[in-house]
């Protein structure tokens with residue numbers, strides 16, 4: 237029997253859909269005295285194994301009321317909601333996001349109006365979304381973040397704003413014609429014709445025949461004055477610099493005042509260095525716990541000494557419009573807060589004058605030449621993926637290497653799993669989504685950078701950050717060089733993940749990432765820390781599995797939400813393959829992504845199997 241509260245919620249939902257019972261047929265069921273599954277309520281399909289309501293299909297039932305999302309979404313097992321061809325009006329309420337397992341959502345040919353709620357984009361399992369032939373208006377929520385979406389039909393509404401950058405390579409069906417969308421049509425990868433976007437007067441670009449106007453010149457008159465001023469300043473800077481260098485050479489050649497000069501120069505530069513130091517080293521609570529103090533390595537941060545040659549690049553090399561015009565000096569001048577000091581450097585949160593917040597990574601003794609560093613960063617910058625955080629800019633000289641990233645305020649996977657919430661509200665579906673997205677992104681970037689031999693090198697849950705849409709992004713890609721990496725599995729074998737004095741064998745750096753990813757999977761599955769009271773997670777999981785106590789490894793939160801044990805075991809098997817002590821035995825990321833995708837699809841199928 238279906239539980240009473242589910243029954244009541246369904247009846248309430250129907251009351252709102254068909255107000256006053258006027259049009260309701262007695263034979264439909266939909267009353268609390270009968271059972272939706274046993275008594276075959278009209279339009280309801282159940283999973284016979286556990287008597288749960290999976291599908292509601294009320295197409296063409298002449299329903300004239302409104303959609304009570306709050307009620308229907310309290311039926312947690314619901315995967316299909318189909319209400320096409322009725323006369324349902326009103327808004328789509330934001331509670332629709334509670335229909336977490338919804339894969340198919342059909343509202344076409346009704347009289348819905350108003351904005352679509354932003355929360356619609358939280359339906360991360362959605363495959364098919366049909367809202368055509370309604371009166372929806374306003375901007376679309378960021379539906380592009382629903383990575384598994386296969387069809388989106390929204391024609392004949394009054395929707396406006398720009399068309400989201402869907403993953404068109406994945407979309408099977410797409411139509412937004414006859415709305416008020418504007419701006420350039422995103423690259424539909426040649427998959428959809430003009431009919432899917434026509435009837436939007438403000439749209440331009442392919443596949444439409446009207447090309448988009450060229451972007452306005454970057455500066456107004458005032459601005460161009462400004463930028464020519466800037467240019468003038470830069471040129472004067474160069475000239476002054478050249479003069480200084482000439483002067484220096486002259487002094488050296490004539491051997492006059494050499495000693496004295498050097499001293500004053502150093503003193504000045506040291507002042508700068510000190511300023512940077514004091515600002516940067518502002519202690520932050522908890523930031524240094526468990527992280528080695530680098531105070532004794534103060535010279536690492538000094539801008540004096542060899543830097544005085546000033547022949548190295550002294551400007552931040554820009555790779556993104558977000559920080560156009562940003563200079564190295566701006567970074568130094570801006571208020572900075574130390575976020576952490578890891579093995580490979582320190583991370584600062586820097587707030588620029590214009591309010592842009594950056595995360596600046598200051599790399600520690602990286603034995604890489606400036607040229608190699610530049611080349612490397614340029615290659616990394618070429619590879620863009622929505623789940624990979626690209627650096628905005630970088631700075632390098634022989635002494636100093638900085639990486640500038642956009643600051644991600646939503647925390648890291650590490651914090652999600654092990655922070656104050658302890659992963660309690662991080663359900664199985666979301667964990668599987670994170671695993672699949674990260675695997676897919678890593679497989680992509682590995683493939684793109686395989687020839688260059690650039691892997692992540694330091695993959696771990698604190699380097700998986702959630703962006704503003706709460707999508708996981710791999711950060712700090714490529715900041716470790718192949719031959720500096722030890723294979724973590726060797727370290728793990730010795731039961732000491734952190735210990736880096738063991739001379740590990742150097743393997744294909746890509747397989748080191750696979751290992752790191754495997755450990756992330758273990759964290760997702762167990763909710764446990766990688767290193768806990770001297771116990772290494774990989775070692776512990778291996779030993780528990782060997783003893784055939786597999787279920788013991790899983791996070792209690794997952795077990796209590798009744799996540800599919802079979803699929804958790806499948807994911808665990810992928811993890812164990814990834815952390816194989818022999819790198820050659822590990823799958824590559826492409827295979828890993830494929831395996832996880834299969835598990836995700838099984839999960840979706842099981843959730844939507846309603847027959």
Ligand SMILES: Nc1ncnc2c1ncn2[C@@H]1O[C@H](COP(=O)(O)OP(=O)(O)OP(=O)(O)O)[C@@H](O)[C@H]1O
Nearest residue numbers: 575576578579580581583595641642643644648698
């Ligand atoms: N772009 C960012 N935006 C917001 N927080 C970030 C960003 N990059 C890193 N963080 C967070 O800041 C903290 C410190 O980062 P840092 O990279 O120094 O630490 P780590 O990853 O533990 O060390 P390392 O990478 O040196 O091994 C981490 O909690 C990390 O999740």
